[in-house]
Amino acid sequence: MNLLTALRHLCGASLLLMGTQLGARAQEADHPSGAPMVVGSDFGVAPWMVRGAGGPEGFGADLIREIAKRLGRPSVEIVDINFSGLFPALFSKRIEFTVNPLNITAERAARMLYTEPFFATGNGFIIRQADTMNGFEDLRGKVLAVNRGTISDTWATENATRYGFEVQRYDTFPDTVQAVLTRRAFTALNEIPTTVYAASRNRGIKVGFKDFNGRNFGYAFRLEDAEYRNRVEGVLECMKRDGSLRGLYEKWYGEAPAEGSTLLTIYDGYGPPGFAGHDTTPHAASCG
Numbered sequence: 001m002n003l004l005t006a007l008r009h010l011c012g013a014s015l016l017l018m019g020t021q022l023g024a025r026a027q028e029a030d031h032p033s034g035a036p037m038v039v040g041s042d043f044g045v046a047p048w049m050v051r052g053a054g055g056p057e058g059f060g061a062d063l064i065r066e067i068a069k070r071l072g073r074p075s076v077e078i079v080d081i082n083f084s085g086l087f088p089a090l091f092s093k094r095i096e097f098t099v100n101p102l103n104i105t106a107e108r109a110a111r112m113l114y115t116e117p118f119f120a121t122g123n124g125f126i127i128r129q130a131d132t133m134n135g136f137e138d139l140r141g142k143v144l145a146v147n148r149g150t151i152s153d154t155w156a157t158e159n160a161t162r163y164g165f166e167v168q169r170y171d172t173f174p175d176t177v178q179a180v181l182t183r184r185a186f187t188a189l190n191e192i193p194t195t196v197y198a199a200s201r202n203r204g205i206k207v208g209f210k211d212f213n214g215r216n217f218g219y220a221f222r223l224e225d226a227e228y229r230n231r232v233e234g235v236l237e238c239m240k241r242d243g244s245l246r247g248l249y250e251k252w253y254g255e256a257p258a259e260g261s262t263l264l265t266i267y268d269g270y271g272p273p274g275f276a277g278h279d280t281t282p283h284a285a286s287c288g
Contacts, residue, residue: 031096031228037073039064040095043080044147044172045190047197047252048101051080059252064099066244070235070288082171084149087112090222097232098220101191103151109275113223115233117216117262117272118245123155124195125209126180126188133187133208140164142186145176151215152189173198180205193253200254216262218272226279230270237266238287 031037041049041060048060055061056078068076078099081089086102089095090112103121104114127133140163146152148169156167168185170176176188181204188195195207221229239245246264249257257263266285271278 031225033072034074036075036077037064037068037071038077038079038095039097039099040079040081040086040089041098041100042083042086042147042172044174045101045194046201048194049078049099056080059248060099060101062248062252063239063245066239066248067232067235070238071231083147084171086149087220090220093222096228097222097225101194101217102220103215104218104272104275105151106275108220109272109277111223113221113226113229113277114218114272114275115221115229115236116267116270117218117265118236118240119193119217120212120258120262121191121193121215121217122213123152123211124190124192124207125211126177126190126195126199126205127186127208128180128183129204129206131186131208135209136163136211138209139187142166143168143179143184145170145179145185145188147171147173147176147190150190152191156189177202177205197253216272223277226270226277230279230283233270234283234285237285240264240266241285241287 041056043049043051043056047058049056049058061078064078065076079089079095083100086098086100090098101119101121104117108114125133132138136159143166144156145168146156148171153169160167168179170179173190173194176185176190177198179185180188187208192210192212199206219232236245240263246257249263267273268282269278269280270283
């Protein structure tokens with residue numbers, strides 16, 4: 001190898017090292033340990049995230065504050081974003097990741113990185129107290145209200161013809177409940193825990209039908225943020241292990257989680273098994 005060739009190799013190696021260091025620094029700049037954590041959620045989903053007198057409160061608010069604390073972040077800024085604007089906010093880097101009750105789906109997992117599941121859910125149908133609903137066939141000829149852009153919206157779109165109902169779309173979950181109360185809609189569809197909580201707070205409505213279908217919630221990150229996703233997931237695993245996630249659920253939902261629930265289950269690797277973005281590399285939770 002002559003001197004010129006050697007110099008070229010040295011320069012190439014130096015540039016590669018510099019690029020790696022700059023990439024690491026850029027990621028650190030996106031998520032600096034000394035800066036507030038900036039995340040996004042729809043505030044209209046009780047008891048997950050609602051606007052209280054002192055700021056956002058609920059299961060999701062308590063959870064992300066605990067995660068930030070364990071990651072050494074001094075505070076959390078939870079940005080209130082309607083669900084339809086959540087993904088644009090993530091991809092444009094207005095927020096670091098989503099803390100909405102977000103369903104894990106194959107389509108979404110192709111575009112973003114999920115944490116492992118930590119909350120099981122399904123379809124809950126809110127109706128007026130005087131009405132009844134025993135199954136999907138009771139939707140025929142009726143109006144179903146959904147929160148625009150959610151998995152409930154997707155389900156309604158895919159099943160409207162099959163079960164013969166009309167879909168009305170609203171920007172927030174409370175708007176869908178109001179549509180039921182004012183008789184503009186027969187039912188409002190949302191996640192089971194959300195509908196159960198809403199019905200417990202309003203005597204005019206009840207959960208007419210529950211469809212437990214195996215769906216789960218996870219946090220969503222940008223594809224380039226695998227290392228950051230893994231660190232957040234590590235905290236979630238520790239909270240499952242030490243019982244603090246169970247405690248938050250009991251505080252906000254008023255019942256113990258079912259044994260075997262994703263709220264209590266620690267999964268192999270990082271991310272949701274069976275979906276894109278699942279890293280099968282074994283790891284042990286490093287819990288202080």
